[in-house]
Structure formats: C-alpha cells, structure tokens
Amino acid sequence: MNIKIKSPISTAIAIGVGIVVLAGYFIPSMTNIRFILLRTGLVLSAVALLVGIINLLTVHIKKLGAESENSGYSLILVIALLVTLVVGIIDMVQTYLVGQPNFQMTNWVFTYIQMPIETSLLAVTAISLTYAAASILRKRMDVFSITFFFVILLVLLGSFSIPPATLPFLHVIRDWILRVPALGGARGLLLGIALGTITTGIRILLGTDRPYSG
Amino acid sequence: MSATGFTGIVVFVLFMGLMIFFSIINKDRKENNIRPIPGYDKINQEINVAVEDGTQLHISLGRGGITGPESAAALAGLSLLKQVIEKSSVCDHPPIVSTGNAVISILAQDTIRGSSKAISVGDQRRNPSGELIGITPFSYAAGALSTIRNDNVSANILTGWFGNEITWLTTAGERQSSSTIAGTAQLPAQAVIYASASDPLIGEELFAGGAYMGAGKMHQASISTQDVIRWISIVIILGGVVLNILGIDSFIEDILAGSM
Numbered sequence: 098m099n100i101k102i103k104s105p106i107s108t109a110i111a112i113g114v115g116i117v118v119l120a121g122y123f124i125p126s127m128t129n130i131r132f133i134l135l136r137t138g139l140v141l142s143a144v145a146l147l148v149g150i151i152n153l154l155t156v157h158i159k160k161l162g163a164e165s166e167n168s169g170y171s172l173i174l175v176i177a178l179l180v181t182l183v184v185g186i187i188d189m190v191q192t193y194l195v196g197q198p199n200f201q202m203t204n205w206v207f208t209y210i211q212m213p214i215e216t217s218l219l220a221v222t223a224i225s226l227t228y229a230a231a232s233i234l235r236k237r238m239d240v241f242s243i244t245f246f247f248v249i250l251l252v253l254l255g256s257f258s259i260p261p262a263t264l265p266f267l268h269v270i271r272d273w274i275l276r277v278p279a280l281g282g283a284r285g286l287l288l289g290i291a292l293g294t295i296t297t298g299i300r301i302l303l304g305t306d307r308p309y310s311g
Numbered sequence: 312m313s314a315t316g317f318t319g320i321v322v323f324v325l326f327m328g329l330m331i332f333f334s335i336i337n338k339d340r341k342e343n344n345i346r347p348i349p350g351y352d353k354i355n356q357e358i359n360v361a362v363e364d365g366t367q368l369h370i371s372l373g374r375g376g377i378t379g380p381e382s383a384a385a386l387a388g389l390s391l392l393k394q395v396i397e398k399s400s401v402c403d404h405p406p407i408v409s410t411g412n413a414v415i416s417i418l419a420q421d422t423i424r425g426s427s428k429a430i431s432v433g434d435q436r437r438n439p440s441g442e443l444i445g446i447t448p449f450s451y452a453a454g455a456l457s458t459i460r461n462d463n464v465s466a467n468i469l470t471g472w473f474g475n476e477i478t479w480l481t482t483a484g485e486r487q488s489s490s491t492i493a494g495t496a497q498l499p500a501q502a503v504i505y506a507s508a509s510d511p512l513i514g515e516e517l518f519a520g521g522a523y524m525g526a527g528k529m530h531q532a533s534i535s536t537q538d539v540i541r542w543i544s545i546v547i548i549l550g551g552v553v554l555n556i557l558g559i560d561s562f563i564e565d566i567l568a569g570s571m
C-alpha cells in the first residue's frame with residue numbers, strides 16, 4: 098500500500114504543529130498541548146528508528162548479495178544486529194514470565210561488548226584529534242591557524258601536572274584563555290547559531306523551507 | 312504571561328517581520344550582496360567536478376533528530392541536501408547520502424524522492440540513498456568511513472549535528488585526498504572541524520547554505536535579518552556594558568525579572 102500525503106496537507110500539518118508547539122513555550126495555557134504533540138513526536142521517532150533499522154538491515158543484506166569489497170563488514174553487522182535482537186527478545190520474554198525486569202543478557206552485551214568497543218573508539222578519537230591539531234599548519238598557514246595552534250599548546254601546557262609544565266604563569270595563562278577569549282568566542286558562536294536556528298525555524302513555519310516532499 | 316514569554320513573542324515577531332520585509336524588498340534584485348563563504352564556493356566547485364569526472368559527492372547529515380536542540384542543524388543539512396541534489400542532477404552518479412538519525416533518514420529519503428521527481432530523475436537506481444548507517448556516535452562514524460573511502464567519492468559534505476567523532480570523517484577525507492566541507496552546531500566539534508576539515512563552516516555559516524546555493528529569496532532574507540539582529544545584539548551588549556559601568560544595570564534586571 099502506498100500512502101502519499103499530498104503536499105498541501107503535509108505542509109499544513111507541519112506548519113500547524115510547529116505554531117502550536119512554539120506557542121506552548123510562550124503561552125502557559127498551551128503548555129499541555131505542546132507536551133502532547135512533543136510526546137507524539139517522540140513516539141513517531143521511535144517508530145522511525147524501527148523503520149531505519151529495517152532499512153539498514155535491508156541495505157546490508159543487499160550488499161552481501163552483491164559480494165562487494167566491504168561485504169565482510171555487512172555480514173558482521175547483520176549477525177550482530179540479529180543476535181542483539183534475539184537476546185533482547187529473550188530478555189523481554191523472561192521479564193514477562195518472571196513478572197519483574199530481567200535484562201541480564203542485554204546488560205551483558207552492553208557491558209562486555211558495546212562499552213569496550215566504544216571506549217576503544219574514544220581512545221582512537223583522542224589520537225585522531227591530536228593528529229588534526231598537529232596538522233592544521235600544514236593545511237592552512239594563516240594568522241588564525243597559527244593562533245589556534247599556539248593557543249592549544251598553551252592550554253595543554255597549562256593543564257599538565259608534571260614539571261616543567263607546572264610553572265605558575267602557565268596555569269594563569271590557561272585560566273585566562275579559558276575564561277576570557279575562549280568563553281567570549283564561544284558565546285559569539287552561540288549567538289550566531291541561535292540566530293541561524295531561529296531563521297531556519299521561521300522558514301519552516303512559513304512553509305518556504307520544506308524538509309519533506311511537500 | 313511571563314516577561315520571558317512576552318520577550319519570546321516580540322523576538323519571534325521581529326524576526327518574522329524582518330524576513331518578510333527583506334524578501335519583499337529583495338524580490339526584484341538580481342545580484343547577491345552576501346560575503347563569500349569558501350565552503351559553499353567549494354560545494355559548487357565540487358558539483359562541477361563530479362559532473363565532469365563522473366565521480367560522486369557524499370553528503371552526511373549527522374546524528375541530529377527533530378525533537379531536540381540539534382534539530383535546526385539537521386534541518387539546515389536537509390535544506391542543503393535538496394539544493395545539492397537539484398544541482399547535481401546531471402551527474403552520472405547521484406550523491407551518496409548518509410545519516411545517523413532515523414527521523415532524518417526518513418526525511419532525507421523523502422527530500423531525495425521529492426527533488427528527484429522535481430528534476431525528473433525517474434530512474435530509481437540513480438536516486439541517492441539516504442540510509443541510516445548507525446545510531447550511536449561511533450557506529451555512525453565507522454559506518455560513514457566506508458563511504459568516504461570509496462574511490463569514486465570526490466568530496467564529502469558534512470552538515471548537521473556532529474560531535475567530536477567528526478574528526479574520523481574529516482581525517483579519512485584528508486587521507487583520500489578528497490575535499491571535506493564540514494559544519495556543525497556543536498561548539499567543541501566546531502574546533503575539531505576548524506583543525507581538520509579542508510573547508511570548515513563555522514558558527515552561523517552552517518545555516519546560510521540556502522542563500523549561497525540559490526534556494527530562494529527567503530534564504531537571502533534570513534541572512535539580512537540575522538545581520539540586523541546581530542547589530543541590535545551588539546548595541547544591546549555595549550549598552551549593557553555602559554549601564555554596568557554607570558551602575559544602573561540592576562534597574563533593568565529588576566524589570567526583566569518581574570512578570571508582566
């Protein structure tokens with residue numbers, strides 16, 4: 098069955114819901130309606146997650162069939178996904194039979210597989226960030242990049258607790274950088290992002306920007 | 312109604328009024344008086360390269376959904392996606408689209424379908440994908456790596472909500488010698504992209520894509536509105552400093568703290 102919501106209807110729903118949710122922030126009597134709409138949105142997001150996972154599974158099963166270069170990764174993904182799904186279903190059935198929460202197997206998967214993998218990847222990220230900082234002068238040799246590089250060095254030196262980086266003036270410089278220029282810059286960026294966020298939202302409320310096939 | 316609620320409505324009405332005003336006065340204007348942003352120039356350049364070389368663009372929309380503070384970045388990414396698909400419609404290979412959020416994945420597929428229909432790309436095999444490749448930061452980054460390492464990908468456009476994991480993507484792009492245009496609304500990740508992407512989009516530049524890619528007068532009106540509000544903000548900040556020096560800032564604080 099192919100249900101296609103015609104564009105004027107989908108646009109009207111998007112604009113209407115957007116206006117009601119926005120009004121809920123400003124007008125106290127509309128707060129309850131805002132919460133109902135947001136909760137509905139969260140439920141729809143959960144359904145979308147299910148659709149996304151099915152889409153992911155379908156794409157990787159197709160890649161297995163195509164015998165591409167990366168089909169080994171696709172095989173691992175499909176097996177891991179199915180095993181985790183089965184484990185979750187078993188835990189849910191046990192919870193239902195016992196009558197109290199029992200997610201031992203799911204917790205085991207997260208504690209002994211997911212967490213160590215994510216922690217290792219976090220360590221790789223630290224190395225990758227160091228590499229990126231070190232290579233910035235190779236990419237762009239301008240005043241801003243040089244400033245960026247030396248500020249990183251100063252802040253890192255001021256953060257060390259081993260000699261000779263424990264010199265008091267380094268800590269003072271680091272604290273000053275973090276409290277004054279870094280905070281000021283961050284606030285400036287946040288102001289810019291806030292302005293961009295508001296105009297993006299208004300374009301969607303006006304219907305001039307439609308991130309759906311409306 | 313609280314003072315905060317009233318201020319919110321005033322700000323909203325001011326923004327909307329200015330956007331409508333600028334879109335009307337700029338209606339017949341042909342030229343585009345906006346400062347050049349190298350990232351968007353690069354996107355246009357890379358679209359031309361993809362057309363001539365028969366290569367592909369990779370557009371990654373990040374992990375942001377539509378119910379949190381990250382939604383605007385994700386929506387800005389979707390808006391840019393629409394423009395890139397329309398402009399790259401003559402490419403031999405369509406762009407590859409990846410996301411780390413299920414809702415954005417569905418919206419991306421919908422945007423792709425809508426844009427493809429609008430530009431009459433009927434062949435479904437030519438349509439770009441828009442698939443969900445992972446729902447945690449690292450699974451998403453790891454999934455996107457295989458796309459970036461695809462030899463046929465000539466440029467990566469990373470716009471949306473990314474964390475520090477974006478360094479994996481930018482570094483992989485650098486190793487492949489492909490251009491990486493990256494923008495995110497998350498502050499720590501902005502420092503990362505400044506250091507690692509070949510063309511970073513910093514701060515509000517992420518939200519300006521439509522104006523630079525020819526998405527319409529309302530996008531240019533958004534830029535003009537942001538400029539006006541930015542000047543107003545500067546005046547208010549400087550005014551606050553002067554009031555503070557004069558010692559009468561507590562009077563304003565009392566007004567703002569009270570309800571109306």
